[in-house]
Amino acid sequence: MDTELLLMVVICLLISTDGLTLEPTELLGVEGRLSVEATDVEMASLDFGGLSRDKPLAVLxxxxxNDVVELMSSAYGSARGFTVSARGHGHSINGQAQAANGVVIEMSRLKGSWLRIGELAHSSSSSSSKGGFYVDVWGGELWIDVLRGSLEYGLxxxxxxxxxYLSVGGTLSNAGISGQAFNHGPQISNVYELDVVTGKGELVTCSEDKNSELFHGVLGGLGQFGIITRARIALEPAPQRVRWIRVLYSNFSTFTRDQEYLISLHGEPASQKFDYVEGFVIVDEGLINNWRSSFFSPRNPVKISSIAANGGVLYCLEMTKNYDNTTATTVDQEVEALLKKLDFIPASVFMTDLPYIDFLDRVHKAELKLKSKGLWDVPHPWLNLFVPKSAIEEFDSGVFKGILGNKTSGPILIYPMNKDK
Structure with a gap:
């Protein structure tokens, strides 16, 4: 019996046998587990968006x-065909990780998943000729585990x-954007090499120099060009601590002008720029007291109603300065020098100091708090947009001050981006 017919028979058998989990080594030529257990199928039919629900026939x-290769080969060689989707942490918004009547590959639960640190050799013929450290990771590995593993080497x-708490393959299939992107580019700009299982079931290694078309197609390709099973991620020496600052604005033009100024410093020495620049919009005055504020000392209380007395929208600019024992004595002066060049509301400075890993993992603290209140696993009709500089003022007046008004307390983030990154 050929592979195509064998797979279809197995799935039909499993579906007709309620609650049975198959160990399909002999049937599919894989070492893993093909499951139709209700808990597996239900989990694979949901995502963080909570807006759609599509049940797969089975979960691998x-x-x-090799198991991913076998499944993709079977799907490609099938006369009828069936959908396959790779699922990391299921944090997609519109059901992208679901596979209606198909098979979902549970990427985040690989037994014995690995993380290997290495150093690139210098080569005049390679796009990675500058050398540097890297980490090789399984595509379903979570970034929090990549961070913890890398920090053991000081990287x-x-x-x-x-x-x-997102998978490496998941964010690399989108872009991977945060406040460091103005300086280093998004996560997809910091990848040396990938192993990809294509739609034909071929395992292909690709990079800037090798199979480059696939490499650039997969990075930011929304999973349409293959499944990332290994990624080689660029590393740098890890800082020890972070000075985290937030300041408020009531004028949008001033807010965006300061953001643009800060990201224009990306080519300056480390002492003359921030390491992270982000921001968010406050259309509900209670948001400033609930969004990431538990890290900050109450010694700088700000009465929002006194700043936005007319019920207007406020804008928060967030910045960080990384440092370690060798630069601890100068971090105060460096931060103050940069803040003097900004035009924020003087009474609105929030500042805190914390370990590097605690800053990077800051949202997890908010997640745990929301989960305790039953507010994490609710629908998330989120929207991500790239808005050009020429249209951002109109977007503010039409959306932040118009459509939204005072009707939402959810996060509204603004990431300033350099197009050349």
Whole structure:
């Protein structure tokens, strides 16, 4: 019996046998587990967006990359065909990780998943000719685990997302944007090499120099060009601590002008720029007291109603300065020198100091708090947009001050970006 017919028979058998989990080594040629258990199927039919629900026929828990190859080969060779989707942490918004009547590959639960640190050799013929440290990771590995593993060597990836409980393959399939992107580019700009299982079931290694078309197609390709099973991520020496600052604005033009100024410093020496620049919009005056504020000392209380007495929208600019024992004595002066060049509301400075890992993992603290209140697993009709500088003022007046008004307390983030990154 050929592979195509064999797979279809197995799935039909499993569906007709309620609650049975198959160990399909002999049937599919894989080492992992193909499951139709209700808990597996239900989990794979949901995502963080909570807006759609599509049940797969089965869920594959791969034991190695070979299992992903076998499944994709079977799907490609099938006369009828069936959908396959790779699921990391299921943090997609519109059901992208679901596979209606197909098979979902549970990427985040690989037994014995690995993380290997290495150093690139200098080569005049390679796009990675500058050399440097890297980490090789399984595509389903969570970024929080990549961070912890890299820190054991005093290293860390250069570019992040705000939330670290996402899979490497998941964010690299989108872009991976956070406040470091103005300096280092998004996460997809910090990848040396990938292993990708294509739609034909071929395992292909690709980079800037090798199979470059696939490499650039997969990075930011929304999973449409293959499944990332290994990523080689650029590393840098990890700082020890972070000075985290927030300041408020009531004028949008001033807020964006200061953001643009700060990201224009990306080519300056480290002492003359911030390491992270982000921001968010406050259309509900209670938001400033609930969004990431538990890290900040109450010694700088700000009465929002006194700043936005007319019920207007406020804008918060967030910045950080990384440092370690060798630069601890100068961090205060460096921060003050940069703040003097900004035009924020003087009475609105919030400042705190914390370990590097605690800053990067800051959103997880808010997640735990929301989960305790039953507010994390609710629908998330989120929207991500790139808005050009020429249209941002109109976007502010039409959306922040118009459509939204005072009707939402959810996060509204603004990331300033350099197009050349």
């Amino acid at each position: 828990h791969p034991a190695s990359v 860390a990836p250069r570019s992040w997302t705000d939330y670290l």
